[in-house]
Amino acid sequence: MTPMTKTWEQLAPQRGALAVLRPADAEAWSERLRFDRERAARHQSSELAAITAAVRERARSAGAAAVVLSGSTARGGRTSVSDLDYHVIGIASLQVADLPEDIDLYADELDRFWAKLREGDDFAHWSVWYGCVLFDSGVMREAARYVAEHDAWPDPERKLHQAQGALDFAEQMAASGDYDAALEQVRGVLSLTARWLLLSHDAFPLARDELPEQLEQLGYVDLAHSLRRSIRERPSIENLREGVARAREISGAKQSLSRRAAA
Amino acid sequence: MSSKPKVEVAREHLSKAQEEAAGDDLRDAVQWSFASLEAAIDALAEKHAIEIKAKHWRRAEAATELHEKGLLPKDLSELHQLLNVERKGMFYEGEDPDLGDRSMEDVLTEIETAVEIAEAEAK
Numbered sequence: 001m002t003p004m005t006k007t008w009e010q011l012a013p014q015r016g017a018l019a020v021l022r023p024a025d026a027e028a029w030s031e032r033l034r035f036d037r038e039r040a041a042r043h044q045s046s047e048l049a050a051i052t053a054a055v056r057e058r059a060r061s062a063g064a065a066a067v068v069l070s071g072s073t074a075r076g077g078r079t080s081v082s083d084l085d086y087h088v089i090g091i092a093s094l095q096v097a098d099l100p101e102d103i104d105l106y107a108d109e110l111d112r113f114w115a116k117l118r119e120g121d122d123f124a125h126w127s128v129w130y131g132c133v134l135f136d137s138g139v140m141r142e143a144a145r146y147v148a149e150h151d152a153w154p155d156p157e158r159k160l161h162q163a164q165g166a167l168d169f170a171e172q173m174a175a176s177g178d179y180d181a182a183l184e185q186v187r188g189v190l191s192l193t194a195r196w197l198l199l200s201h202d203a204f205p206l207a208r209d210e211l212p213e214q215l216e217q218l219g220y221v222d223l224a225h226s227l228r229r230s231i232r233e234r235p236s237i238e239n240l241r242e243g244v245a246r247a248r249e250i251s252g253a254k255q256s257l258s259r260r261a262a263a
Numbered sequence: 264m265s266s267k268p269k270v271e272v273a274r275e276h277l278s279k280a281q282e283e284a285a286g287d288d289l290r291d292a293v294q295w296s297f298a299s300l301e302a303a304i305d306a307l308a309e310k311h312a313i314e315i316k317a318k319h320w321r322r323a324e325a326a327t328e329l330h331e332k333g334l335l336p337k338d339l340s341e342l343h344q345l346l347n348v349e350r351k352g353m354f355y356e357g358e359d360p361d362l363g364d365r366s367m368e369d370v371l372t373e374i375e376t377a378v379e380i381a382e383a384e385a386k
Contacts, residue, residue: 097320097323097340097344099320100320100324101320102318102319102320103320104351121356123355158357161357162354162355162357165357166354169291169294172279173298176267176272176275176276176298177266177267177271177272177275178266178267178269178272178276178298178302179266180266180317181272181298181301181302188354
């Protein structure tokens with residue numbers, strides 16, 4: 001059962017839930033920033049917090065308008081395969097390659113960030129919904145207002161396209177005998193497929209390790225099982241191939257249905 | 264989970280990257296190049312007791328260390344980071360790879376050197 005959205009902590013991953021919290025309201029947004037500071041402290045080890053502090057300070061010095069801690073770290077659900085994810089807004093790039101962690105950092109100048117939000121880029125939307133805002137000159141609040149007022153929603157078709165584009169390579173990697181690379185690719189494809197399915201059902205995809213439970217709630221039990229194993233275990237190559245086949249079957253079948261409906 | 268020896272994997276991935284590059288598929292060429300470079304670094308790191316723990320950033324550090332020890336003629340950490348960023352951009356944002364000042368041929372040449380060294384060390 002999804003909790004009712006009454007506080008930022010309870011923000012339900014359902015379309016429309018963000019608007020319930022009235023992010024345009026100054027007091028409500030202050031509460032969001034307070035909640036974000038608290039969870040950034042709670043969800044990071046001292047080593048990760050030091051990396052985050054370095055990213056934040058470098059971004060500030062480079063003139064960024066906002067920095068958001070994203071993904072499993074923001075959600076408090078890191079696993080052994082988690083990266084450290086950041087979204088830096090207001091600058092085109094930021095050098096972090098020297099920091100001792102696998103870091104996924106997306107840097108978007110302001111125009112690009114707004115374009116992504118309007119076009120339904122799910123990472124930009126994720127920053128607005130569940131990202132840990134580390135500092136904000138106002139763009140994140142405006143973005144949250146925009147999403148709430150326009151019922152803006154990530155475009156599921158973008159994720160479907162990404163998943164389908166990644167399937168062939170994952171399949172070839174699974175056949176290559178390079179287990180670690182295959183596991184990473186298959187995990188990625190299963191995650192993309194999961195995000196597409198969830199968005200299609202007006203459910204907001206949470207962090208990667210939370211996706212299997214969200215999929216189960218929609219009835220995609222087998223896909224959930226494959227994804228969970230790819231995150232928490234080291235399944236056999238045969239299991240990985242089955243996962244890719246499952247993702248291909250679901251995405252292909254759904255695409256055919258969409259095309260028929262469109263016709 | 265068993266896997267082929269990394270040195271074999273590195274050569275096979277490199278062959279795929281060369282095939283894709285010859286067919287003008289830059290996207291797949293970049294993906295296979297990155298996989299080949301990672302496997303070559305893994306093979307050399309294992310031989311010289313450098314811990315990787317299946318982390319990309321540790322492979323970049325290992326590439327630097329292998330160069331500093333005189334095992335690789337060039338520090339490939341920057342190439343590793345470039346390919347890692349570009350393959351993620353393709354995967355998650357659908358972007359076409361941008362190799363900057365490098366051509367795909369340059370990339371393949373640099374990786375082939377690492378693969379050849381890993382093969383020689385494995386004998």
